[in-house]
Amino acid sequence: MCKFLVSIDExxxxxxxxxxxxxxxxxxxPHKLKVSNECNVLSMGMRKTLDLIADGTxxxxxxxxxxxxxxxxxxxx
Numbered sequence: 001m002c003k004f005l006v007s008i009d010e011x012x013x014x015x016x017x018x019x020x021x022x023x024x025x026x027x028x029x030p031h032k033l034k035v036s037n038e039c040n041v042l043s044m045g046m047r048k049t050l051d052l053i054a055d056g057t058x059x060x061x062x063x064x065x066x067x068x069x070x071x072x073x074x075x076x077x
Contacts (some may be wrong), residue, residue, distance in 0.1 A: 004063065007034040025053050035073055036037040046071035 006014045006022055009031050014022035031054055036047040048063060048071050061076035 001007070002037050005036045007036075008032070010034075022071075026054050028056055030054075033061060034075075048073040050075070 001020075003020075004016045005012060006016060006024075008024060008026060013024050016070055031052050032049055033052050034047065034049040043046060046065070050061065052061075052075070053058065058077060059075060062076050063071070063073040063074055065071055
């Protein structure tokens with residue numbers, strides 16, 4: 001089964017299987033959240049990066065593969 005590598009500011013945070021999650025505590029300010037899945041050879045691996053602003057509040061992000069093979073990530077909370 002493919003795993004998803006979660007990175008914040010180019011630092012690897014977690015390697016997750018489907019339906020797993022990670023909690024990260026980061027300093028306030030701007031950061032880059034990246035999720036990659038290197039299992040799909042045809043698409044040369046899937047990656048998505050979001051800019052986020054840590055402000056001390058809880059934030060949740062979801063990453064998924066769409067029906068047509070697209071890779072998406074968005075803030076849900």
